[in-house]
Amino acid sequence: MFGFRPQDVAPAGTDAEGPRFDAKVHLTEPLGDITVLDLNAGETGFKMVLPEEQAVGYAVGDDVTVRIAVENTHLFSRETGTAIR
Numbered sequence: 001m002f003g004f005r006p007q008d009v010a011p012a013g014t015d016a017e018g019p020r021f022d023a024k025v026h027l028t029e030p031l032g033d034i035t036v037l038d039l040n041a042g043e044t045g046f047k048m049v050l051p052e053e054q055a056v057g058y059a060v061g062d063d064v065t066v067r068i069a070v071e072n073t074h075l076f077s078r079e080t081g082t083a084i085r
Helices: none
Strands: 009-011 020-030 034-041 044-051 063-068
Touching: 009 044, 034 063
Parallel strands: none
Antiparallel strands: 009 063, 020 034, 020 063, 034 044
């Protein structure tokens, strides 16, 4: 299995490196100075954390292209859940 933390997901700008994929905003969770966006890419749900001033531009139902900081990703054994990397 492949894992990443919400703070390692960001909107993909035109100069962003790394994997990019399209997602849809499912829910926004304002938490003061940050907002957690619940996103769906196909059947897979995941979260992205943004500063509040950046997150105000997103609403439920919006499409967003995101990138993942590959250097911070993790691999896990499907059978045991043990971290491989």
